[in-house]
Amino acid sequence: MQEDRLADAVASPGIDYDAMPRLGDIPRYYAQLRPDNVATRFEGRDTDWAELDRRSDRVAAALLESGCRAGDRIAYLGKGCDAFFELLFGVARAGMVLVPIQWRLASAEICTILGNAGAVMLFAGPDQLDRVVECGQGVSRIVAMEPGQGDWPVFAGWRDGGTGPAPAADAVDPGDVALQLYTSGTTGEPKGVMLSHRNLLRGRSQAMAASMPWNEWEEGDVNLVALPLGHIGGVGWALVGYFNGATSVIHRDFVPAQVLDAIVRDGVTKMFLVPTALQMLLMLPGVRAADFSRLRHILYGASPIALDLLREATEVFGCGFAQQYGMTETCGTIVYLPPEDHDPAGNSRMRSAGLPMPGVELRIVDPHSRELLAAHAVGEVETRSVANMVGYWGQPEVTAQTVDDAGWLRTGDAGYLDADGYLYICDRFKDMICSGAENIYPAEVESAIYGHPAVQEVAVIGVPHDKWGEEVKAVVVLRPGAAADADAILAHARSRIAGFKLPKSVDFVAAMPRTPSGKIMRRKLREPYWAGRDRAVN
Known part of the structure; x- marks a missing residue:
């Protein structure tokens, strides 16, 4: 019963986050604190903390016996599964670096x-056989995550075949790289982002020391992990749940x-989704009849969300x-916008x-002179904190262009801070449309169009214009069964934004091109209009 499960959830006893400075410390710590609690649930299979701790040790020992050494890159290609986290914690304990690859990528990528x-080893999911055959020739050893994948050893047998001891906990420095994630590449070739144990965990420790009810966890909490593990929104969110001892x-x-x-069956209490996923849930026939009484918080991000979608989600989920x-x-x-700032009636x-x-610094600078800007002035958002990456793998010059000597990281986002310290994101600088003397931010135009009842999704791009340099074009996906023409959509937007921001044309498409993490690839939408030109901006 939902009510019984709510009653079972009690405030966590004092968790010593400082006892977990490395990823590999997490299962070790909870194996002592809550050995019989369920750490991972996958397709009806439960793994408690004590067993996750033992398996993490076996993975570390098996990696060393396979000839891998500290600092080696260990790749994972596959969808979500419980064994992935045994691999993640085991790789971390061995002082190696896990490289989860987004499974939606093309073989060439x-x-x-x-x-x-x-990568010196590749662990492959059951639906990746063809691509492993095509791409895995340069990897010295391949392990199948599940049986029935060619002649490769199967993960469980490989893991349990290790007979040597796992490395001591202090053999790994918290400053060592633990995870290497490749950026989604909405604007070009992906780069390998190196994240250390300290990057991933220290900021979370600082956050837990602050008083933020939405960020607090209880013993008995259940965390849903459904986004790709090759993306920070998937593996990063999963680590938040593990770090807090949740199932x-x-x-x-x-x-x-x-x-x-x-959400209903397992009594999910927290989850992180991108706006597109939220919208998909809201379109399900039974969503308004479902029991969400155990669900306390939904965190969302990775792309902007239209206010109309946020209002509908707030009404339906009631959390x-x-x-x-x-x-x-x-x-x-x-950066976070807490629940108390979410008003279904809307507010600024x-x-x-x-x-x-907590522990994060923000500033707004002129994108050219790098001079600090005053409140409400739009510039490039920069940030400094312990969570800033170690750097880009093998690209010291690009790293230096992104993070300066004082530790400030250029986000590439255009935004401003108000007088109360709230950050407002206008758009990506590279997505900004320059029409005549005006800078137009697609997110603002998209929000104006999204409220039309026939619009399911919208992306706004700049296309060439001989006089103005660029003009605004909207690309729209209609809701199933809905009908609308360009005039109706533009009439709806005209009352919400200034005339110079209004799209001059509307294209209708069946689906948006997306990165594996779910972000709309405006670059792909722009390509046909800029083909044959020297640059994709006038």
Whole structure:
């Protein structure tokens, strides 16, 4: 019963986050504190903390016996599963670096990442056989995560075949790189973002010391993990749940009906989703009849959310919402908009990304002179915190262009801070449309169009114009069964934004091109209009 499970959830006893400075410390710590509590649930299979701790040790020992050494890159290609986290914690204990690859990538992209990372081992999911055959030739050893994948050894047998001891906990320095994630590449070739144990965990410790009810966890909490593990929104969010001793319910992929069932069946209390996934859940026939009484908070981020979608989600789920802003290079969340700033009637703060997380510094600078700007002046957002990446793998020059000597990281986002310290994101600088003397931010135009009842999704891009340099074009996906023409959509937007921001044309498409993490690829939408030109901006 939902009420019984709520009653079972009691405030966590004092968790010593300082006892977990490395990823590999997490299962070790909870194996002592809560050995019989469920750490991972996957397709009806439960693993308690004591067993997760033992398996993590076996993975570390097996990696060493396979000839891997500290600092080696260990790649994972596959969907979500419980064994992934045994691998993650085991790789961390062995002082190696896990490289989760987004399984939605094309074979050519996967080959590029494997080559760039120099992976010495590859762990492959059951649906990746063809691509492993194509891309795995340069990897010295391949392990199948499940049986029935060619002649490769199977993970469970490989793991349990290790007979040597796991490394001592203090053999790994918290400053060592633990995770290497490849950026989604909405604007170009992916880069390998190196994140250390300290990057991933220290900021979370600081956050837990602050008084933020939406960020607090209880013994008995259940965390849903359904986003790709090759993305910070997937693996990073999963680590938040593990770090707080929650039960993590792992899904292979985001399948809306399965996620809805899990929220109710498993008593999910917290989850992180991107706006597109939220919208998919809201379109399910039974969503308004489902029991969400155990669900306390939904965190959302990775792309802007339209106010109309946020209002609908708030009404249906009846829980607290907290917006998260961050990037792979900052280990995810550095800015949050708390539930108390979410008003279904709308308010000015709902247009913001929110406030800096504890220990995070923000500033707005002129993108050219790098001079500090005053409140409400739009410039480039920069951030400094312990969560800032170590750097880009094998690209010291690009790292130096992104993070200065004082530790300030350039986000590439255009935004401003108000007088109360709230951050407002206008758009990516590279997505900004320059029409005549005006700078137009697509997110603002998209929000104006999204409220039309026939619009399911919208992306706004700049296309060439001989006189003005660029003009605004909207690309729209209509809701199933809905009908609308360009005039109706533009009439709706005209009352919400200035005339110079209004799209001059509307294209209708069946689906948006997306990165594996779910972000709309405006670059792909722009390409046909800029083909044959020297640059993709006038």
